[in-house]
Amino acid sequence: MKNSQPIWTKGFILITVVNLLIFCGFQMLLPTLPIYMKSLSGTNAAIGWIAGLSTIASLIVRPFSGTALDKLGRKGVLLSGILIIMLATLAYMCFPIVGVILAVRLLHGVGWGMASTASNTVATDVIPKARFGEGMGFFSLSTSLAMALAPGIGLFILARSHIQGLVLVSIGFAAIGLIISFFIQYKKVEGKEVSGKVNPYERTAVKPSIVMFFICVTYGSITGFITLFAMECGIENIGIFFMVFAAAMVISRPIFGKLVDKLGFNIAVYPGLIALAVSMVILQDSSSLLLFLIVAFLYGVGFGALQSSLQTLSVIKAPKERLGAANATFFTGFDGGIGFGSILAGIVSASMGYSRMYLLFTIFLIVSAVLYFFLIGKNAKNIKAA
Numbered sequence: 001m002k003n004s005q006p007i008w009t010k011g012f013i014l015i016t017v018v019n020l021l022i023f024c025g026f027q028m029l030l031p032t033l034p035i036y037m038k039s040l041s042g043t044n045a046a047i048g049w050i051a052g053l054s055t056i057a058s059l060i061v062r063p064f065s066g067t068a069l070d071k072l073g074r075k076g077v078l079l080s081g082i083l084i085i086m087l088a089t090l091a092y093m094c095f096p097i098v099g100v101i102l103a104v105r106l107l108h109g110v111g112w113g114m115a116s117t118a119s120n121t122v123a124t125d126v127i128p129k130a131r132f133g134e135g136m137g138f139f140s141l142s143t144s145l146a147m148a149l150a151p152g153i154g155l156f157i158l159a160r161s162h163i164q165g166l167v168l169v170s171i172g173f174a175a176i177g178l179i180i181s182f183f184i185q186y187k188k189v190e191g192k193e194v195s196g197k198v199n200p201y202e203r204t205a206v207k208p209s210i211v212m213f214f215i216c217v218t219y220g221s222i223t224g225f226i227t228l229f230a231m232e233c234g235i236e237n238i239g240i241f242f243m244v245f246a247a248a249m250v251i252s253r254p255i256f257g258k259l260v261d262k263l264g265f266n267i268a269v270y271p272g273l274i275a276l277a278v279s280m281v282i283l284q285d286s287s288s289l290l291l292f293l294i295v296a297f298l299y300g301v302g303f304g305a306l307q308s309s310l311q312t313l314s315v316i317k318a319p320k321e322r323l324g325a326a327n328a329t330f331f332t333g334f335d336g337g338i339g340f341g342s343i344l345a346g347i348v349s350a351s352m353g354y355s356r357m358y359l360l361f362t363i364f365l366i367v368s369a370v371l372y373f374f375l376i377g378k379n380a381k382n383i384k385a386a
Helices: 010-027 032-039 044-071 074-094 098-126 129-181 203-232 239-263 266-284 289-315 320-360 362-375 377-382
Strands: none
Touching: 010 074, 010 098, 010 129, 032 044, 032 098, 032 129, 032 203, 044 074, 044 098, 044 203, 044 320, 074 098, 074 129, 098 129, 098 320, 129 203, 129 239, 129 289, 203 266, 203 289, 203 320, 203 362, 239 266, 239 289, 266 289, 266 320, 266 362, 266 377, 289 320, 320 362, 362 377
16 A cells, blocks of 8 residues: 555655756766866865855855755755856856866856755655655656766767856756746755754764765775876767666666665665766776776766665655755765765775776765664665565
8 A cells, every 4th residue: 555655746756857957957067067077277185175065155155055954944945056157057057267276166166056955845845755775766756867968968068168168058057947946845944843953964874974985085096087098098978878877777776766665775885886986997998989888887876876765864864854854964974075075085096097086985885884884784684665
């Protein structure tokens, strides 16, 4: 009977599309801004800060966004975040100066932290608890598709119309998402639901967030430098890397979502970590497009399994009036890992090269595996997604 509760309601479809659009607009800039910065004589260290600065801003704003979502409602936070994203994206084209671009990344991070926390919270409002793992698996496909397809789209546009076309398309994605947002029926939130002194972080989401942080350190190194690494290896058309990455996540997320609902979280997390570790080892010795694509597939499967599972762990036990804070906590770890990974990768690659940097970063996956085992994995059988 519990599986008769529908996932694909109007509200779920609309917020999934909005999430896809705002993620596309953001993700298409991750591999392209480094190239743009390089053309402006930016150093590897400066390029590493592209993701780092937006992450710092999102880390600061997410806890306040989570509190605002729970006390003031979902709609205002979502719309405000998208508008800030559009304004920041426009500034990249208007001010082609390395220092200014880095400053704008802070503003972009504020909008990103608000909008992405809000969209995920709206999704958790409408997914049936009995099918939460499956529902989050489907919803997170929008994130997966954006993280994988948008970089390739961005590289294609940058090569043909330079920064102007890239910026306009990115703003266009956000604008369409903004329009659709007005047609969503949001959960009514009473300010009285969260009273007194409010903790901006949700306790039930802290452990999954910590594990996700170390996983995303490797993702930050890939999004920040995979394009430059491929260029160094003489590989063209690296945009296909992100397409294979997308296909792998599209395949893995619904499958692992159902497995989590039936068998628990360990069935997704441990194989996901192994897939990521193997992909990083292969990547450090890759010199052909085929090897890069094998890495894309393995990393996509592993990352898809891990993100949806750990996000589900973050919200499944949170009180209903704390879903905003739970999502904010999870994405603090998510964004924090990407930003830290990008900054560190810039520093490490400048001294030892891209290949050794990727091999070194497998250490973070080992750390995440150990943390998951001691913080969550030993008791994972007692955590049900239904």
